[in-house]
Amino acid sequence: MPDVPPVLAPSGAVLLEAAAMLAVFVGALFVGSMLVPGRRITGPDLGGGKTITYKLNGLALLLLTALAAGVAQAFDVFSLSSLYTHFFALLIVTNVFAVAFSVWLCRRGARKQAEKPSFLQSCLVTSELNPSLAGVDLKMFSYRPSLIGLAMLNTSFAVVQYETYDELTLAMVLYQIFTWIYVINYFQFEGGMVHTWDIIHERFGWMLVWGDYVLVPFFYCIAGWWLVDAGAPELNPFAAGAIVLLYVLGFWMFRGANNQKHRFKRDPSATIWGRPAEALDGRLLVSGFWGIGRHLNYSGEICIYIAFALTTGFTSFVPFLLPAWLAGLLWNRSRRDERRCSAKYGELWVRYKQRVPYAMLPFVY
Numbered sequence: 001m002p003d004v005p006p007v008l009a010p011s012g013a014v015l016l017e018a019a020a021m022l023a024v025f026v027g028a029l030f031v032g033s034m035l036v037p038g039r040r041i042t043g044p045d046l047g048g049g050k051t052i053t054y055k056l057n058g059l060a061l062l063l064l065t066a067l068a069a070g071v072a073q074a075f076d077v078f079s080l081s082s083l084y085t086h087f088f089a090l091l092i093v094t095n096v097f098a099v100a101f102s103v104w105l106c107r108r109g110a111r112k113q114a115e116k117p118s119f120l121q122s123c124l125v126t127s128e129l130n131p132s133l134a135g136v137d138l139k140m141f142s143y144r145p146s147l148i149g150l151a152m153l154n155t156s157f158a159v160v161q162y163e164t165y166d167e168l169t170l171a172m173v174l175y176q177i178f179t180w181i182y183v184i185n186y187f188q189f190e191g192g193m194v195h196t197w198d199i200i201h202e203r204f205g206w207m208l209v210w211g212d213y214v215l216v217p218f219f220y221c222i223a224g225w226w227l228v229d230a231g232a233p234e235l236n237p238f239a240a241g242a243i244v245l246l247y248v249l250g251f252w253m254f255r256g257a258n259n260q261k262h263r264f265k266r267d268p269s270a271t272i273w274g275r276p277a278e279a280l281d282g283r284l285l286v287s288g289f290w291g292i293g294r295h296l297n298y299s300g301e302i303c304i305y306i307a308f309a310l311t312t313g314f315t316s317f318v319p320f321l322l323p324a325w326l327a328g329l330l331w332n333r334s335r336r337d338e339r340r341c342s343a344k345y346g347e348l349w350v351r352y353k354q355r356v357p358y359a360m361l362p363f364v365y
Contacts, residue, residue: 010089011291018089020099022081025152026145031062033136033144043194050132052195054140062148069152073159081163083156091218092143098213102206105131105138109203113303129203139204142212143186143193149217151183164228171235171311172227178247178308179224185255193263197337223319226312233240235311243310250303257289257297283350284345292362294353295337298330299360 007230010018038057045051071079085092109128131138158176162168168176192201200305202208235243263277264268264285279285289296305323312319338359342349359365 010092011042012087014086014089015093018086019093021086022090022093026097026150028136029061029065029144029148030136032064032143033057033141033214034134036060038065038283039191041191041194044200046130046200051097052137052194054137054191056190057112058144059184061144062151062183062187065148066155069155077152078157078317080152080156080164085162085309087153087225091214094214095210095219098206102209105209106205112158129201130199131204139199139208140193142204142209143190144333146212146216147183147186150220151180153217153221153298154179154224154243157221157228159227168293169227169234170240171313172224174235174240174243174309175224175227175311178304178311181251182304185251189255189262194257195265211213219325220322222322223308226316233312238314239310243307246303246305246310249299250300252306253289253296253300254304255300257300260288261285261297280352280355281348284348286352288353291356293360295330295334295357295360296362298334302327302330331360 020129026255033055036057038054038055038060040053043054045050069078073080105128108131152177158172161172170365178216260272260277263272264279264287268279268282270275272285275287277285278287278291285291293299302323306320309319309323341352345352
């Protein structure tokens, strides 16, 4: 195992170091969101004609963070291995930050209510839909420390493995490639987030804050954590090739389906798979992936996370908790999507389900 394992019961000094890391990281990203140039887009109508203009500079912030971390690593100013050794301390202080941030958001939202709620109500149900600070939309911003933090934690596992064993295993190399492609691709298509349910409808309170700052960076990296120990069984070329194919298939479905939907929303005459887009009553897309399954974007994302877990082999069930949890989450979300679409489209949705009878697994479910 690595020479310097994570501290399971961090001391006060270690917690202070972790708090400083978190403050610098989130603070730098927030200032960068204000100052770094980026393309501006107007989001959808949030009701009453209200729209928000978003600055899309997440990809630039990701690359600047990676550059800063690389320079610090090269000149021994700061090693990413510190993220690994401070993992549990960072988890603790980030949970504290998430609670404090959520309470602040909810109390701030409560002050804007016509009827003053109780403290408990203000902390649970009266947070704002799209709060902003210094011109930065906080809900959209929070995806940046979430996914950039995930990328940095994942990279720290590779740094620790290399510093410990003077090499990177094939499994670790594949995992790093998979996760970095996933994060970079998110920020390449950051503009698509403004049309998601979370941005448009979910109030920004405890659930989204804890999910962004704690769940995603510290749980979604679980496979990378498992790969640090180079003593684990190595992937053979056949297994590695099969995992790559699964990842490519999942990425094709996940990104392809979302891209088709966004292109159709922008231009109903768009071409999909070499043919003009077809839609029921011009509203519900039945071309491409959307003519095969109603939620293949979710199916593709599950395949991606299964590929992450498979890089660890089958030495433990723990890395597979992530794709299992994600499958349950996305299945539940698909059911909620179905109810909303049924209420919104009525008879048209019934026709769509007759045309596209499968939800997430063609010919099965």
